[in-house]
Amino acid sequence: MVVKIVRGFSVGPFPRTDGEEEGTVLLHLLVAARSRRYRRRTNRKEERHPNDVNGHAHVQGSNPAPLPLKSVYITCSSPFDAVERFVTETKDTYNLDLFRTSPEGVAMKEALSIYQRADPEVKAILLGTRRDDPHGSVYSTLRTTFLVAPTEWSSHPQAN
């Protein structure tokens, strides 16, 4: 379902490789939503305070988001060069604060636990999942397809 959005985008760059579409679509939508929220918030502040303390007008921000987006890359034991390049390009394109699990590769369940311990402030993770994924049929709504809250990390179908 979400994969179709990839083919609908007419703007680039939109890095992707086979098998990465779901996560990339979700990432693109998430970054777009964060960007819009940030600009709305910034514009509201500018309306209330049109000038800074030095009397200079604030510049209308074209920066899509103020902070890098926290993200986790669960590496496999033998990552392909193409995947590594894709991850690097995606990190740069979408301004990601990327946490990588060990290069030896760990299971997703363990990787999420490692990430949670490394950054306890992370409240939830969005995870791209195909409807026809072996675990995809358990998701009844788009929201449950995307969202993995920390309380669900150990029991999430994708993590087992």
Place this chain on the structure above:
Amino acid sequence: MANFLSAESLDAVYGLAEQSSALGQVAKEALDVIESILDEYG
């Protein structure tokens, strides 16, 4: 310096979501869900 996507480029997906096509509806549904998640989790 990384070459981040511009705000204008990112907004294209909202333009897509305003279309009445099946794809537009999918985009709108996905963005609505993501925004509700952002409301909840920031």
